[in-house]
Amino acid sequence: MRFMVIVKASADSEAGVMPTTELLTAMGRFNEEMVRAGVMVAGEGLQPSSKGARVHFSEAEPKVTRGPFSDPQSLIAGFWLIEVGSLDEAISWMKRAPFPSGDAIEIRQVFSAEDFGEALTPELREQEQRLRAGLSS
Template identity: 65%
Template sequence: MRFMVIVKATKDSEAGVMPSEQLLTEMGNFNEELVKAGVMLAGEGLHPSSKGARIRFSGKTRTVIDGPFAETKELIAGFWLLQVKSKDEVIEWMKRCPNPFEGESELEIRQVFEAEDFGAEFTPELREQEDRLRAEAAKQANKG
């Protein structure tokens, strides 16, 4: 099972406050544990929403909205993508995580859909396309 662990933004992260050397060291050590255990697929921090944009869809209309965005508690400051056996396992890992920010912070854990979750609507042709695209994306990522 794959899970995305979402690091919720804070006022400081949205203001562009960078983590301390100590926190970077603690996070590096924690990420090293995840990698050595074979559960970490990816993990990154994100720039503040002031450097981002949203695209709103309404039928065929697309509207681009530049950041920053108001509701800090709804924003993402970073993420991990983990491959584990259960939600309980990812919870146990994340309880060991260093606090991402001074004071209070929050992580959200969400399971990633797998092909079999979509049922019959995800036809063999669509599965083949998905596999081909994932392989091509991995090949492109290895070039960089």
């Protein structure tokens, strides 16, 4: 099972405050541990929302709103994509992440092709497999 681990933003991350060397070192060790265990698929930190935009869709032309956005707790500061056997295993890994007090993460399971049932036709399934093969090459 794949899980997206969403690192919630904070006032500091939205202000562009960079992590300390100590935190970067601890995070590097944690990431290395997950890579060695075959758990980590991807992971990145994100720039503050002031360097981003939102695209809002409606019946009319999509509307673009440039950041910054309010309420840091509703924003994302980074992510991991991990592959483990269960939500409990994902939780177990993430409880070991070296975050300071007050930070928060959210763990969400990623859909697999099987989750879509008959709506994912054989043609769509084949297309999905081709796209995934193209991403890994």
